[in-house]
Every structure is written in structure tokens, then in C-alpha cells.
Amino acid sequence: MFTGIVTDIGEITRLAPTAQGQLHRLRIACHYDQTTIADGASIACNGICLTVVASGVESGATWFEVDAAAETLSMTTARHWARGTTLNLERALKIGDELGGHIVAGHADGIATILGRDDLPDMARFELKTTRELARFIAPKGSVTLDGVSLTVNTVQDTAFSVLIIPHTLDVTTLSSWRAGSEVNIEADLMARYAARLAEMK
Structure with a gap:
């Protein structure tokens, strides 16, 4: 769950479609502390809840990777994303966090x-x-x-x-x-x- 309060702006630095074209692996540069990003964590990217599959640091900048599946590509603007596209980012809501926006599922309609x-x-x-x-x-x-x-x-x-x-x-x-x-x-x-x-x- 999320609140719709953006906490960072990320930038796509790598996009690699699979051979079948049904999945896109995205690498997104951000300002989050890499040590706080666990594999399997949820991060909303332009309102789409995506699961972190890898993360690291390159040239002093944090990056994380997510997969955008076929349904996500067909229903959302993710199909237009490319290297250099900037994205609104939000980490998943934690118990005790301030609810500044409203309850957001991260499931773009x-x-x-x-x-x-x-x-x-x-x-x-x-x-x-x-x-x-x-x-x-x-x-x-x-x-x-x-x-x-x-x-x-x-x-x-x-x-x-x-x-x-x-x-x-x-x-x-x-x-x-x-x-x-x-x-x-x-x-x-x-x-x-x-x-x-x-x-x-x-």
C-alpha cells in the first residue's frame, strides 16, 4: 500500500525486453539508500507497484531493477517508457508512517x-x-x-x-x-x- 506522496524522482537507465517481449527488465536510478532496498520490496513507479528484483550502487548512485509484465505494459504508460524516462517513486507504506495523501494500492486502472x-x-x-x-x-x-x-x-x-x-x-x-x-x-x-x-x- 502507498499514500500517493512522491518521495523521489527516478530515471530509467536501462531497459531490456525479454526474447518473448512479454516482460521488460528496468533499471532505475534513484536517491534512496541502497541498504534499505530489499529484494522483493514494492516501489510505486508512476503509480505502478513493481517488485524489486535487484539493487546496487554505481558511480555513487543507487539503482534498483524491476520487471514490468505484459499486462502492465498493455494497461499503463509503461509501454512508452524508455531510457531517460523520469518516474515518480514512492516506497511502500510502513505501519506508523504519516498518511499524507490517501490509501493507494499501486494498481493502475x-x-x-x-x-x-x-x-x-x-x-x-x-x-x-x-x-x-x-x-x-x-x-x-x-x-x-x-x-x-x-x-x-x-x-x-x-x-x-x-x-x-x-x-x-x-x-x-x-x-x-x-x-x-x-x-x-x-x-x-x-x-x-x-x-x-x-x-x-x-
Whole structure:
């Protein structure tokens, strides 16, 4: 489990598809202490929970490796990742950690597309569109996870919705690079999903 509060920005330094093309091994450089990264640990990469299979230090910089499976590649923006791609990173939540965002599973539901960006005096406003299936879980003032960042929904209209991003979030995440046409990973709020399921069963 995660909170949607990004703790580092990593960079893909190596990407090696398998012979069958069903799995990609990624090496990601980061600023975490390598001694705290155990094989089998979960790290959210742009909102996708991936399992560490190896880690080390090279030229003074920590790296860890993860595998992105076929389903992940088909459902998320991971299929577009390449060497040099930067990723929002978050370590798995520990008991006693501060819950600053909201409960995030790290299981991206799909992709949202940036429709537009407005740079306001003290923040940026993004309008996005997602599928009708996912849009039913998005409500004004509710939570949504985009590229691993916990955000509050501002407005909703049919399958489109908007979020407001403060300067601090733009500074410490990859969201500053978002432009119209960009694709981002989206995870619906777990509580909204359960509420919708309960309503369906009435």
C-alpha cells in the first residue's frame, strides 16, 4: 500500500525486453539508500507497484531493477517508457508512517489523457479525460491518483475532470512535464470503487 506522496524522482537507465517481449527488465536510478532496498520490496513507479528484483550502487548512485509484465505494459504508460524516462517513486507504506495523501494500492486502472493545461499565477490546472468505466469513480473533492501522485479532483463533467497542482507538487514530481496529449496512469479511489460496487448490488 502507498499514500500517493512522491518521495523521489527516478530515471530509467536501462531497459531490456525479454526474447518473448512479454516482460521488460528496468533499471532505475534513484536517491534512496541502497541498504534499505530489499529484494522483493514494492516501489510505486508512476503509480505502478513493481517488485524489486535487484539493487546496487554505481558511480555513487543507487539503482534498483524491476520487471514490468505484459499486462502492465498493455494497461499503463509503461509501454512508452524508455531510457531517460523520469518516474515518480514512492516506497511502500510502513505501519506508523504519516498518511499524507490517501490509501493507494499501486494498481493502475488504466490511462487518462491530458486535454489541456492552464498555468495560473499560483498553480497549474490540468483537464483530463478517462474512460467511462473509470469516470464513474471520480467525484468533485474526491481523491484520484495520477502517475502515482495523490490529488484532489476539482471539477467533473462526463468523462472529463480537472485537478489543480500547487507549485510544490510541480517541483517535486514529474507533473511539471505534463502537456496536452500526455498520457498518465490513473488509479481510482478505493473507497469510491467499493461504494459503487455496493450501490450496484442494491
